[in-house]
Amino acid sequence: MLTFLVLLETTAIFGALYGALQRSGTTGQALLLTLCYVTALYYTDLYDFGIVRSFSDFLSRLPRAIAWGLILLAVSWGLFPDARISAEALGIAVLVMMAVLLPARAAGYAVLRCRPFRDRVLILGSGPMAGLIGKEIASRPHLRLDVIGFVGEPGDSASALGRLPCLGVPSEIDRIILECSPHRIIVAPLERRGDVPVRQLVEMRLNGIAIEDGQEFYERVTGKIILETLSPSSFVFGTRSGKTRIHLAIGRAASLVVSATGLALTAPLFPLIALAIRLDSRGPIFFVQDRVGLRGRRYRMLKFRTMRSVEREASVWAGDNGYRITRVGGWLRKFRLDELPQFVNILLGDMNLVGPRPHPTSNFRFFAANIPEYELRLAVRPGVTGWAQTRYLYANNLEQETEKVRYDLYYIKHMSTWLDLRILFDTIKVVLLGRRSDMTHPLTDPVREGQSSRVRGTAA
Numbered sequence: 001m002l003t004f005l006v007l008l009e010t011t012a013i014f015g016a017l018y019g020a021l022q023r024s025g026t027t028g029q030a031l032l033l034t035l036c037y038v039t040a041l042y043y044t045d046l047y048d049f050g051i052v053r054s055f056s057d058f059l060s061r062l063p064r065a066i067a068w069g070l071i072l073l074a075v076s077w078g079l080f081p082d083a084r085i086s087a088e089a090l091g092i093a094v095l096v097m098m099a100v101l102l103p104a105r106a107a108g109y110a111v112l113r114c115r116p117f118r119d120r121v122l123i124l125g126s127g128p129m130a131g132l133i134g135k136e137i138a139s140r141p142h143l144r145l146d147v148i149g150f151v152g153e154p155g156d157s158a159s160a161l162g163r164l165p166c167l168g169v170p171s172e173i174d175r176i177i178l179e180c181s182p183h184r185i186i187v188a189p190l191e192r193r194g195d196v197p198v199r200q201l202v203e204m205r206l207n208g209i210a211i212e213d214g215q216e217f218y219e220r221v222t223g224k225i226i227l228e229t230l231s232p233s234s235f236v237f238g239t240r241s242g243k244t245r246i247h248l249a250i251g252r253a254a255s256l257v258v259s260a261t262g263l264a265l266t267a268p269l270f271p272l273i274a275l276a277i278r279l280d281s282r283g284p285i286f287f288v289q290d291r292v293g294l295r296g297r298r299y300r301m302l303k304f305r306t307m308r309s310v311e312r313e314a315s316v317w318a319g320d321n322g323y324r325i326t327r328v329g330g331w332l333r334k335f336r337l338d339e340l341p342q343f344v345n346i347l348l349g350d351m352n353l354v355g356p357r358p359h360p361t362s363n364f365r366f367f368a369a370n371i372p373e374y375e376l377r378l379a380v381r382p383g384v385t386g387w388a389q390t391r392y393l394y395a396n397n398l399e400q401e402t403e404k405v406r407y408d409l410y411y412i413k414h415m416s417t418w419l420d421l422r423i424l425f426d427t428i429k430v431v432l433l434g435r436r437s438d439m440t441h442p443l444t445d446p447v448r449e450g451q452s453s454r455v456r457g458t459a460a
Helices: 002-020 027-043 055-079 087-113 128-138 154-160 170-180 198-206 214-222 232-237 241-266 269-280 327-334 342-347 361-370 374-379 387-391 398-414 417-433
Strands: 119-124 145-151 166-168 184-187 210-213 286-292 298-304 352-354 383-385
Touching: 002 027, 002 087, 027 055, 027 087, 027 417, 055 087, 119 128, 119 170, 128 145, 128 214, 145 170, 166 170, 170 198, 184 198, 184 214, 198 210, 210 214, 214 398, 241 342, 241 352, 241 417, 269 298, 269 327, 286 361, 298 342, 352 417, 361 374, 361 398, 374 398, 383 417, 387 398, 387 417, 398 417
Parallel strands: 119 145, 119 184, 145 166, 184 210, 352 383
Antiparallel strands: 286 298
16 A cells, blocks of 8 residues: 555646646656655655554644755755746645645545455464464554454463454364454464364465465564564575575675765765864774674674773663763764774675674674574675664664564565665665654664673673
8 A cells, every 4th residue: 555655646746746837847847846755755754654643643744744855855956956946836836735645645544544445354373473463463553454353272362362352263264254254364373283274265265365374474564574483494495596696796786886985975074083083082083893794704893983982891782871972972973974984894895785783793692592593694794784773773682682683584584676775765764864752773783882892691
């Protein structure tokens, strides 16, 4: 639905702007306006129904999107002066755009909540995966799914699926389907493989009921992996080796081009940043730390120093080290300038532009021992930014670090050039617009700078 909505609104906005500018503008000017405002809608999360869940939420964020659209438009006019239009024409164009956009979005939210447009979902299974799927559906009303219950053992309802009713056992699936008339069945792993009613599921699929694998559904909806039920075979055979090789080659080439260009463009900033760090606090200009890279190889990662050094043991968790950030370090982090030296690591072959964020060697054993399938992260080069960094932000305990690994493994399983581009677009959004005030920023490492970064028992 999201893709359809973006295409529909883009077409509607372009049509409205083209009509408004017909007398005083051109097709190119209408297209530029459309591009600026659709980009502004995306970067202010107005296409994220997990964040903007109602029309009132949309209205509260719309002024911010309009302001960002004007900023993008001003930048575009600076690059393309011939695309400028008068202030009067711009005002009329924005008003016409709002007259089209507001009713369309209001209708969209009405459809999301209209019961005839929602699917009735039956979960076949009662284990941990079934519980996670039920919770994810309940927390995402924009999916237009209503879970009517699950099929499994009645005793599992309280522990695994909360208040969802147990409609029966697998052998009663024919009766359950007849009585409940589900539109979709999500198959989560059952305790005994023989409990899966394969014949009945095939018949239901032929009769128009959508049948989905639980693991695939969860990954598609959440963008992460269920570690607790991860099957090595599904992870290995789910990847497409031919496309993976092509992606790796494209990703590596793009990383080299971007890092070389980035170093050339930002080189004049290096002496200025170095001088500011030296004048602001004692210590080295660069923060250098051993990290674990591709296939477990150790390398020295470079960053501009943003924290004061400490004699005592530093915590692994970000929330414990905020007091150590220097004044200059705060500004460097805000604009992600402290990450610039990592372009050198990319050129040396240690990192790519996109990939799982590397962890210090001193923490590797701890995470490998406590997080399932953690070492699978070593199958690809680490990155300056990654899927986990744009989706989950900082980790301040082992449970949150495990959650980030779920995202890392999703990236490894589904890696593609398109996914890399999405990560880069989302990284720009995070850098420019930040996140909600109750969340820490994703683009700085969860492991802080210090003379020692070993995991403390109290932090774990």
